[in-house]
Amino acid sequence: MSENIKKCDDGTYRWVYEFDMLKNPIILLTVLKIFLIVLVGIWVMFGLFRIGNDGFVGAFALQTKELLIPAAILLGLSIVAYIILACIYGWKYCVLFEMNETGIRHIQMEKQYKKAQAIGWLTVMAGAAAGKPGAAGTGLLAATKNEQATEFSKVKRMRALKAFHTIKLDGLLNHNQIYAEPEDYEFVLDYISKRIPKSKSDN
Numbered sequence: 781m782s783e784n785i786k787k788c789d790d791g792t793y794r795w796v797y798e799f800d801m802l803k804n805p806i807i808l809l810t811v812l813k814i815f816l817i818v819l820v821g822i823w824v825m826f827g828l829f830r831i832g833n834d835g836f837v838g839a840f841a842l843q844t845k846e847l848l849i850p851a852a853i854l855l856g857l858s859i860v861a862y863i864i865l866a867c868i869y870g871w872k873y874c875v876l877f878e879m880n881e882t883g884i885r886h887i888q889m890e891k892q893y894k895k896a897q898a899i900g901w902l903t904v905m906a907g908a909a910a911g912k913p914g915a916a917g918t919g920l921l922a923a924t925k926n927e928q929a930t931e932f933s934k935v936k937r938m939r940a941l942k943a944f945h946t947i948k949l950d951g952l953l954n955h956n957q958i959y960a961e962p963e964d965y966e967f968v969l970d971y972i973s974k975r976i977p978k979s980k981s982d983n
Contacts, residue, residue: 781964797959798874801866806944808862815858819851883931924974928957932975940969
């Protein structure tokens with residue numbers, strides 16, 4: 781564990797991770813994966829409807845041909861939408877993580893909030909000179925936007941994507957992506973691995 785991760789007086793590990801949305805494609809890949817799942821679902825559903833008239837091979841061959849152009853258009857729109865979203869975020873995705881014995885929270889920071897500011901707040905929280913870490917972190921929490929919480933006990937599968945500095949935690953209805961700097965990655969991965977149900981990791 782490096783100085784990037786702060787262990788606060790409440791026993792919670794906190795760190796901030798920021799990446800360039802154009803250089804790190806992990807979010808775009810997630811969006812495209814969802815797009816592919818939806819597309820395959822549509823292909824199968826409409827293909828099954830046509831089996832009675834065109835036979836199995838004919839039905840899915842025709843369905844594939846008819847979906848090619850709409851799929852290409854939607855794929856292009858998905859990529860354009862991602863670029864627009866990245867532009868709105870200032871090309872940076874900044875997120876705060878809170879991790880303890882029971883779970884981890886992925887908290888998106890407001891677009892105008894910078895990593896340096898967030899790290900400054902974390903330092904104050906970790907020191908908690910006044911003995912009030914909650915009060916010390918008020919400014920930081922006020923700048924958060926959306927959050928995703930995952931309980932380790934409910935994780936069904938964990939995937940380590942070291943090349944993208946990412947750990948994916950999948951539950952029944954909960955999917956979370958954890959990011960950590962290269963020097964912190966093994967610490968975070970090991971911490972989570974020891975707290976999720978056995979045989980759920982896919983490294």
